[in-house]
Amino acid sequence: MRQSRNVALLVLLLVGVAACQSATVSRQQIVLPEGDAAAGEQAFVALECTACHTIAGKELPDAEEVGPVTITLGGKTSRTKSYSELVTSVINPSHKLARNPFKQQIADNGESVMPVFNDIMTVTQLIDIVTFLESQYEIVERPRYRYPVYTY
Numbered sequence: 001m002r003q004s005r006n007v008a009l010l011v012l013l014l015v016g017v018a019a020c021q022s023a024t025v026s027r028q029q030i031v032l033p034e035g036d037a038a039a040g041e042q043a044f045v046a047l048e049c050t051a052c053h054t055i056a057g058k059e060l061p062d063a064e065e066v067g068p069v070t071i072t073l074g075g076k077t078s079r080t081k082s083y084s085e086l087v088t089s090v091i092n093p094s095h096k097l098a099r100n101p102f103k104q105q106i107a108d109n110g111e112s113v114m115p116v117f118n119d120i121m122t123v124t125q126l127i128d129i130v131t132f133l134e135s136q137y138e139i140v141e142r143p144r145y146r147y148p149v150y151t152y
């Protein structure tokens, strides 16, 4: 009796450990090989990402069609855009929708208006585009405000 309870506990424990492990493995950051930023810029233009995106401080040729939104990528940011965030934005555009002020324009029924390029873009293009985009962000420290303390 007692032994079977111990076995049941052990099984529960092992299942628990396995569940935790698979969770950590599947959530780990992906690591892609080194990309080529110049090729990424070319792919960004060739795939017409420029229909909806401009790159801060960079002149790129216009896309043939103009998209419903213009969202600037790159430029100053107070928070590192991690590699995996950029990859996720490209291969799974509806994963996290941008917040205001474009709420209406960016999504239709909760789906991003950004097309899914997964059947068009090669993995090499993805790697290069992410390398290119990553190089366009400049991290700046967010100023820290000191709130005055009022005493009466």
Ligand code: HEC
Pocket: 044, 047, 048, 049, 050, 051, 052, 053, 067, 068, 069, 071, 073, 086, 089, 090, 093, 094, 096, 097, 098, 105, 106, 107, 112, 113, 114, 115, 117, 129, 133
């Ligand atoms: C039809 C318009 C459209 C096209 C074309 C488009 N995007 Fe987007 N993209 C969006 C919209 C809208 C958002 C913001 C909302 C969202 O996350 O879906 C976005 C968001 C992004 C983001 C995340 C930006 C951030 O600050 O988090 C990246 C990176 C991005 N796009 C890359 C690309 C790349 C690379 C291409 C071309 C392969 C592309 N986009 C083509 C509309 C577009």
